[in-house]
Amino acid sequence: MMKIIQTVIEETSEQRAILDENMARMSEAQNFAVSSCYEHKETNTFRMHHVNYTILRERFGLPAQLAVVANKYACAAAKTALRKKRSRQPKFSGTSIHYDTRSSTINLNKGIASLLTKEGRIKLTFSIPKYFQRYTDWDAKGSNLVKCRDGKFRLMISVEKATAESNKKGKVLGVDRGINNLIATSDGWLYDSAHVFSVKKKYVGLRSRLQSKGTRSASRHLSKVRGREQRFMRDVNHVVSRRLIDSVGENGVVILEKLKGIGEARHRRKQNWLFSNWAFYQLEQFLLYKGEEAGVAIEFVRAKDTSRTCSACGNMDRGQRQGSTFSCKACGIILHADLNASRNILHKYTLTGCPVNQPIAPQMS
Ligand SMILES: [Zn+2]
Structure with a gap:
């Protein structure tokens, strides 16, 4: 798994002069190498390396590793331009330099980067914005210095x-996504959506008032309101996905229903207009990437009959669900309806591959 984090260099004025000078020389060298590609009608990095290397070192004073990088990026730029039949030669403007692990050493925890320049390596400190600080224990690979x-x-x-893939031998959790409860899990966690609804309702009302006004300031206000509303839902999804991933832990599995459209079948409820498919889709995306980081697998099962089957005895019948209560006509068990559904989702996964003569649902205590 890979991410790009943005850091801000905190250079001294002396270092700044070195970086500026280095960038200028680097772009000159790269522009020379591009011309050389055009002249030799060749964009192969290895062949052009032999043509350019000595000149890049001697005329432009580049250290060995930067000469290699200059040639490599010049060849790539020339290749793209020729392939796309651009009339003009590509030109490097001197605003960025690529560093690989041979021309740089980066310590994310200490916020120190040692970068190769014409003057040798210089040690720079950088600050990492709060958002990116969660990645400081990852391995730094290449980087781009950008002015x-x-x-x-x-x-x-x-x-x-390096993502640890879940071996699926850990805890397995069935998760039901619904309207009355945003989330119900097979181990008994219910996330009541009342609060989410009341906030959403407030935004929906505000939006429709602004829309009907139709003035320019109203439309400006409207886009701000939309942004706030999206951030609110995103926060909810972050909290929920984090909790689900943490609760199964490494090598666990989270089971979800494959939802085609929330508007269909069992989710066709009055409050539907408040709750978009998008929110559910976003939750899935968050679970997938957080799962990948934590070594938790996310699996999907078909949604069919999960809300009308008894999770204790497997009896399937209409009318067993009354509002938020599920009462089985066969075994008489009474359960929270969403909890029952989440257990069925779990069973659909855990029972896959069981011999057909086995009972459909295991006995639940
Ligand atoms: Zn039953």
Whole structure:
């Protein structure tokens, strides 16, 4: 798994001069190498390396590893331009340099990068914005040093984490997504959606008032309200997905229903307009990526009959569900309806591959 984190270099004025100079020389060298590609009608990195290397070292004073990088990126740019039949030669503007693990060493925890320049390696400190701090224990790979329009140098660092794939031998959790309860899990957690609904309702009302006004300031306000509403839902989904992933832990499995459209069948309820498919889709996406980080597998089962089957005895009948209560006509068990559904989702997964003469549902205590 890979991410790119954006850090801000906090350079001294002396270092700034070195970085500026280095960037200027690097772009000159790359532009020379591009011309050389055109001249030799060749964009193969290895063949052009032999043509350019000595010149890049001697004329432009680049250290060995930067000469290699300059040639490599020049060849790639020339290749793209020729393939797309662009009339003009590509030109490097001197606003970014690529660093690989041979031309840089990055310590994310200490916020220190050692970058190769014409003057040798220089040690730079950088700050990591709060959002990206969650990745500081990942492995730093390559990076791009960029001089931004605001005049600041930023280091865009590719970070990688070896993801542990779930062996699926840990805890298995069935998850039902619904309307009255946003989430019900087979181990008994219910996330009541009352609060989410009341907040959503407030936003929906505010939006429709603003829409009917139709003035320019109303439409500006409207887009702000939309943003706030989306952030609210995203926060809810972050909290829910985090809790689900943490509750199964490494090597666990989270089972969800494959939902085709929330508008269909069992989800066709009055409050539907409040709750978009998008929110459910986003929750799935969050679970998938958080699961990948934590070594938790996310599996899907078919939604069919999960709400009208008894999770204790397997009896399937209409009318066993009354509002939020499920009462089985066969074995008489009374359960919370969403909880019953989440257990059925769990069983659909755990029973896959069982011999057909086995009971359909296991005995639940
Ligand atoms: Zn039953």
